[in-house]
Amino acid sequence: KQEVTQIPAALSVPEGENLVLNCSFTDSAIYNLQWFRQDPGKGLTSLLLIQSSQREQTSGRLNASLDKSSGRSTLYIAASQPGDSATYLCAVRTGNTDKLIFGTGTRLQVFP
């Protein structure tokens, strides 16, 4: 059974810092991996999608890497801003279904 874990569970940093959020999964046979952002009491917004054959994806200040063989992904946030404060969730899609298995989340707070 696929299990997805995220470290750290919570993170509080001053703005301007570069951050690394970690995601690990137990079954390396994934179809793709996605990083989402969730603001309090809201739904999810997709940030980056990495296919199993890819090593990384970039969007603006965000860069996500994937090492499928070791079951790890990282989300790098450059020059963090208070507006980045949210919960970040990684999710893996396995096999031939659309099901997503979500990680435990990292609650990020960036203070001015």
Place this chain on the structure above:
Amino acid sequence: GAVVSQHPSRVICKSGTSVKIECRSLDFQATTMFWYRQFPKQSLMLMATSNEGSKATYEQGVEKDKFLINHASLTLSTLTVTSAHPEDSSFYICSAPVTAQETQYFGPGTRLLVL
């Protein structure tokens, strides 16, 4: 991007009553939709897969008679929490996949409080 809506955004009900939550894909058709549940400061747990025109598929440990799912059209899935109890209080989120984009679009969620 595609838009998924949910209604209501929040609901308070008395214990023992039933509550219906709607999930709509506004600008695309979805033969499949997913229902998730999220407790405070926890991650999303998949409850069931809603299939248009057929029975929903429930994840292990989710009571199908408690959480009734109906997917009557290509743009609407409903989740009914029957005989709700305080422990059913949670944040319920639906999503709909867009196969061509290999991603899912999520609704804004429904916060249910059972008194």
